[in-house]
Each structure stands twice: as structure tokens, then as C-alpha cells.
Amino acid sequence: MQPVSTSDLAQEGQADKLPTDKSPTGKLTEKLPTRKWQALTLRLADIARRYPDAVLASSLAAEDMLLTHAILEGGSGLGIFTLDTGRLHAETLALLDVIEARYGRRPDVFRPHEEAVREHVQAHGAYAFYESVALRKACCEIRKVEPLRRALAGRKAWITGQRRAQSATRADLPDEEQDTTFGLYKFNPLADWSEAEVWAAIRAFDIPYNPLHDQGYPSIGCEPCTRAIRPGEDVRAGRWWWESSDSKECGLHAGNRFSIKPEAVRS
């Protein structure tokens, strides 16, 4: 496969925008194959043809910004939404304005029901997620899963930016699957992408991204549930870092937990 070269990008008027050849975690990003980007574009067009109402669930993380760029620049017409849990970093929320300024379209935003949040906080406190996995999942259910259900209601398919290499819980991630949790089809068009390839695309096309990625956050969720990672740690090690690795899903991709290989679980 041929990598994207500076001359390829110069033809597209983007060579002057190539800032570095590394991802925020220091991985070289020079190996994005041109055919891989083309395959992604074709894949999104195929999804739009098969499921015109398919929608990208964007967490505004690097992978989702890449997909947002591919969707909005590629003209596939696919929808995009994000979940504002009420506990996101300011840097994450600021990306909504950045996307609108760059692409002329703002992702739809779904928020939790205020009453459900209030009742949970009154009953358990504002930081109950640190106390047990059950309380953490209850918070994720209110702030993420229920709004996701609303965002997907009536649709036939959704799209995620999950990759197999992100964590042990995603090692068996299929390219597409019937999502039995939410009752619709699910596409993971970046399933076989590496972190280096994601950042190669971001650098090559000058795709906007969350500045927290440059501060040691390869995976970004809610502010109180995300920390920067140390060198050599799993890219999702900063998510719910106080829990064991096999519980680290929030319910948006519940099936991942059941495909985990015991030998792949870190101690």
C-alpha cells in the first residue's frame, strides 16, 4: 500500500498544514495508506446507501473527529450527534463550535433528563461513580445510555469510532454487527485502524481535535472519570482508572464486555 505523501497532499493544497509526524502519544504517523482513506470513504458511502438514516455517535474524540471530517467532507449525508453528559471537559464541548466553523454543520446534541440527574445526585452524591461499579454504571446509564437510546430511536443503523487496538474489551470488535443491545445495525468503520493511522489522517487533513489529546489523554470521556495516561499504558487506561480493565465500558457498547478474551485482560 502506498502511504499518503507530501506531494499527494500538495496536490490537495494541504502540504503546508502538515505539522508533525507523530501522534500525541509519540507514535509515528507516516504510514497512512492512501488506499485506507479511500476505503473509509467508500465504506461510509456504502453505509449511507444501505442505511440512509445511519448516524455517527461522536464522543468528539480523535477517531470521531476523523469520521466527522470524512462524513462532512465526503458528502455522504450521514448524520452526526454527540452526548453532552453535563460532565464533559470545556475543551470537549468547545469542539462543537470548531466543527460548525470548519464544516458549516453542528452535530446534534442529546442531554440527560435533568430530573433523573438531580435525583441520582441527591440520592448518591455528585461523585458516587468513585464508590462502586454499580453506581458508576447507574450514572452512565442516566447521562449516556438513556440519551443514546433517544438519539438512536427510530433509526436502522449507527456508526462508532471504536478500534480493536483501543483496549482488551475491544479486541474482537467486528467491522459491522447487529447491535442487540439497542436493536439496530452498528458499523465500526475504524475497527482495523491503528492509533498511528488515525493521527496520520488527522495530521494530513488538518482535522480539528481535542487539545487534551496533546496533554496525555488519548481517550477522553467525562472530566471526573478521565485522567491522563502514563507512558506504556493502554490508551483507555485513563478511563475509570480506579476500576479493573474488564468493567471499562459505559453501556454504549455493552457487547464489548462479553467478547473479551480472559488472557487479554491486564492484571
Ligand code: SF4
Ligand atoms: S463517565 Fe463518569 S460522569 Fe460520565 S456518565 Fe459515566 S460515571 Fe457519570
